[in-house]
Amino acid sequence: MVPPIHPSTTFARNEQGLLYDSDRIYARDQSINTEMAEALLCQLEAGTACKIFASGMAAATALVQTLRPGERIVAPRIMYWSFRSWLETFCAEWGIELAFYHPGDEENLMAVLTAAPTHLLWIETPANPTWEVVDISKAVALAQSAGAQVVVDSTVSTPLLTQPIVLGADFVFHSATKYINGHSDVVAGAIITASEDTRWERLCKIRAQQGGILGPFESWLLLRGMRTMHIRVERSCENALTFARHFEDFPGVIQVIYPGLPSHPHHETAVKQMKGGFGGMLSIRLEGGRERTAHVMGQMKCFVRATSLGGVESLVEHRALVEGEDSPVPDDLLRFSIGIENIQDLIEDLEQAIKE
Known part of the structure; x- marks a missing residue:
């Protein structure tokens, strides 16, 4: 009924140097407990794949880091303040154009999206802490017309109230520290994707190389939190x-x-x-x-x-x-x-x- 914790950092090979029963090599990017939590969250969000990170900021910043210098991201003016502050600094330093829109104002969103070629639209709904609600389906249609992919921060809604991928979003973000865990004893973040495209491949590579994975015990706690x-x-x-x-x-x-x-x-x-x-x-x-x-x-x-x-x-x-x-x-x-x-x-x- 309760899955075991697998704290091993490395995985053994047989006499021929082949892995015994999986493709796991090293726990910096391959953790049995993390994979279990990812599988459940992916199912809840009706996604194709999920990556869990050691914090919400680690997950959110990894997705933005898939952008190339010269590309453009559009984000809400009202959003989680630590991420907004990081966005402003990172984009300025790395030559990524950052533009803000007013959440809940479709005309403003359209104007900002179409002002220049846009590659990623970030939505937070409800928006913290003034709780504007963005119509995801309409925002996706606007973004697609502008050639942009859409990521939805659905931390407040949880997959139980809203499934952004079902509504057309390309990615869903969660600060899993919050409702996913629900007991104020785990810091974690997650990205779920609708398809394993080029951006998703970049994100997976970033987590593997930077070592931003959640630890086995914390992943076990996260899975336990999702049960209630x-x-x-x-x-x-x-x-x-x-x-x-x-x-x-x-x-x-x-x-x-x-x-x-x-x-x-x-x-x-x-x-x-x-x-x-x-x-x-x-x-x-x-x-x-x-x-x-x-x-x-x-x-x-x-x-x-x-x-x-x-x-x-x-x-x-x-x-x-x-x-x-x-x-x-x-x-x-x-x-x-x-x-x-x-x-x-x-x-x-x-x-x-x-x-x-």
């Missing part, structure tokens, strides 16, 4: 929707940003694209500006003040404070990762913090 993902995600979605509805018209709250609310500008797209729930992530904007928002965060007792998301525990974070002065995130916004705890406890926790 359907239950965890279902509960988080239910809790998040209840939480969002409760605070939408609450005194002291300016706005609740959650794709599951009819008030969300992309709610209809989310209904069409996200099957079985709208995710466990939401943001709340509070009256009183930056200082008041930080104060409310500091009064919480059930929510843990911490970075990351997608675990069984509920987290809260003041994103503008974390990202710094150049953050595009409003400074009155708190980001919530809603876990699987008793929802009434979570509601009462934010209520008392707002009233303090």
Whole structure:
């Protein structure tokens, strides 16, 4: 019922120098436990192949490194801030053109895509931490008309709510640290491909040469996490929707940003694209500006003040404070990762913090 852990770094040969029962040579790129986790995640995403990396950043940067100098990538202006920061530096240093679009604005996306020959379109949906929802099918059609391949960061949706490859995407990215693992004890990333094309071959070579593979024990934990993902995600979605509805018209709250609310500008797209729930992530904007928002965060007792998301525990974070002065995130916004705890406890926790 529970697979063993295979920690070996090398694999033996017989008297003739031939490998005994596989083509595995060295664990820098060939790990039995990692392959098991890859096979399951590939199946969940309806992909052709999957590569798991030692972090989400390792996976995302490896895919961008398949671009050649002089080529062009289009990315959302609102996205995971560490990756955005890396993109800006890497592209400038390596002669890759980087252009940003506004997520959720199809006309803007079309204008940016067609402004110059584009090779890769990066989509993050819902977009962290303001949760714009991009219509993947429409974005794929726009990208194909511009000759670009599409990668979708589906970390928040998980393969249980959205399957980007089924909707036409070329690649799916996951920070597997989040919902795929779900227990805040593994750092991992994954890329799943629709076809094993030239770009995929480059990506595989990058992981093999740079040694960015996830270790056997961490891969084993990742596989274990996926065994309960359907239950965890279902509960988080239910809790998040209840939480969002409760605070939408609450005194002291300016706005609740959650794709599951009819008030969300992309709610209809989310209904069409996200099957079985709208995710466990939401943001709340509070009256009183930056200082008041930080104060409310500091009064919480059930929510843990911490970075990351997608675990069984509920987290809260003041994103503008974390990202710094150049953050595009409003400074009155708190980001919530809603876990699987008793929802009434979570509601009462934010209520008392707002009233303090």
